[in-house]
Amino acid sequence: MTRKILIIGGGFAGLWTALGAARVVDQQGDKADDVEITLVSPRAELHVRPRLHETHPEQMAVPFLPILNAINVKFIEGTVERIHPSDRIVDIQTATGQTLAFPYDRMVLTSGSRLFRPPLPGLAEHAFAVDQLDEAVKLREHLEGLASKPDTAARNTFVVVGGGFTGLEVATELPERLRKIFGDTMRPRIVIVERADAIGPDLGPGPRPQIVEALEQLNIETRIGGGVVSFDANGVVTATGERIDAATVIWTGGMVASALTTQVVPTVDRQGRLEVTEDLRVTGAKDVFGAGDVVRALTDDDGHYSLMSCQHALFMGRFAGYNVAADLLGLPTKAYRQAFYATCLDLGSWGAVYTEGWDRQVKLVRAEGKERKIMINTQWIYPPAADREQALAAGDPEISYA
The missing domain is CATH 3.50.50.60 (FAD/NAD(P)-binding domain)
Structure with missing residues (x-):
């Protein structure tokens, strides 16, 4: 049987x-x-x-x-x-x-x-996401379609809701993505809205100086201490009462x-x-x-x-x-x-910051960090070849990359 x-x-x-x-x-x-x-x-x-x-x-x-x-x-x-x-x-x-x-x-x-999508007004109707493949493709198509829209401040404004790991990677990747679409003709305004009192709250203080440095170099604004409370077709309103007009809002809320x-x-x-x-x-x-x-x-x-x-x-x-x-x-x-625990946060053209340990001790930054991120993203997390011996070896629980 x-x-x-x-x-x-x-x-x-x-x-x-x-x-x-x-x-x-x-x-x-x-x-x-x-x-x-x-x-x-x-x-x-x-x-x-x-x-x-x-x-x-x-x-x-x-x-x-x-x-x-x-x-x-x-x-x-x-x-x-x-x-x-x-x-x-x-x-x-x-x-x-x-x-x-x-x-x-x-x-x-x-x-x-x-x-996680809480029942915030307008979130489901008006915010993009990168959680699933179809959502990420929808965002790509939207970004590419902006080039045919009238050149307005709202068209050129991009709000990323959530300043955690995903939000930071989304926001810092945007300048290069937009440059490929618009060339050097557009100066995007990118704003990260984080409800906690610090950017990258779950990452702790270890890599925060590098994160702040990268955001400043990439001209990315931050709003901390208050999340977004409502979304509409033309932008968002934050918990502090600030209105941000934007044609693109990306939700990364956990x-x-x-x-x-x-x-x-x-x-x-x-x-x-x-x-x-x-x-x-x-x-x-x-x-x-x-x-x-x-x-x-x-x-x-x-x-x-x-x-x-x-x-x-x-x-x-x-x-x-x-x-x-x-x-x-x-x-x-x-x-x-x-x-063994490590994190490697991609920060766009600035590079990346690689940390080790649960206290996130910074080990590699900028180009060296980026090299490690590329290795992780293109080699370590990809499945093995469709070869029986290699595939079975990849299932060994004693494997370690530390």
């Missing part, structure tokens, strides 16, 4: 979970020849979300079906509508319109996150976990994430593991927990894949640990 592992989600965590699980199955040989691994996702491609703020977001989709075929992982193109953990069944709406009741013996939830989490267990944290044990098993759901943005996982012995980032999703995926297969096969599981 076939034993089934189901992975829900084809992002960083999901794809690397598949690699990790397939690696265990391959190593066990005949002992695991009845194990079937299936990944379900709305599309057979990995969207490289950390790069969707760049000039050509449509190029940030990497087909992964050849990789899954190489490691004998089945694929269902579809969307999970409902999880029934007590029955170990999920309801899947396939891309062809079929409804499947798919049984599993073990499941890994890796359905990721989505942009992330929340996939709504599927509460179908596994009802208790989640403020970001909608599931609590998990050290081996990434969902607390209260013994046959379900989780990885990536849907879980809050302890990363080290100093009390630091995972963030919604591909950095953590990649490594968690390897551990979740190993553990779900090991658990099914009666092998010991491994405690997820990812002691």
Whole structure:
């Protein structure tokens, strides 16, 4: 009788979970020849979300079906509508319109996150975003279309709502993107609106001097201490009462976990994430593991927990894949640990700032930081080749880039 592992989600965590699980199955040989691994996702491609703020977001989709075929992982193109953990069944709406009741013996939830959009007046109707590929393409088309619009102050004003990691990368990339569209004929006004009392609040004071320096060099304005309270077709109003007329407003207001989490267990944290044990098993759901943005996982012995980032999703995926297969096969599981933590913030033509440690000690800046960012974005976070040996090796949870 076939034993089934189901992975829900084809992002960083999901794809690397598949690699990790397939690696265990391959190593066990005949002992695991009845194990079937299936990944379900709305599309057979990995969207490289950390790069969707760049000039050509449509190029940030990497087909992964050849990789899954190489490691004998089945694929269902579809969307999970409902999880029934007590029955170990999920309801899947396939891309062809079929409804499947798919049984599993073990499941890994890796359905990721989505942009948090509070019910602010006009936000849904008038703000752009770079959270999903289609949204990033819509923004690109809008920016390119501005060249045919009348030359007004509003056309040339760009408001980025949110001064966190994504907002900073979006804002600092804009000058170069606009130069490619307009040449040197337009002097854009770019304004970051951040509700906290400092720019880059979650990044802490370590890299802040470099961030401020980059913003000043790129002539990017900031408004701190008050967020945007309303949006309309012609701009925004901030909490301080300031009106900013702008034809382009980009929302980067944080992330929340996939709504599927509460179908596994009802208790989640403020970001909608599931609590998990050290081996990434969902607390209260013994046959379900989780990885990536849907879980809050302890990363080290100093009390630091995972963030919604591909950095953590990649490594968690390897551990979740190993553990779900090991658990099914009666092998010991491994405690997820990812002691090394780094951030690399792209700051447009200024360069980038690379930090290490949870206190974010600055290690590389400007061109050297940019070189590290390019390596991360074009090599480290990309899937392996569709070669069985290479792909299975990439699923090793002991891999480290520290």
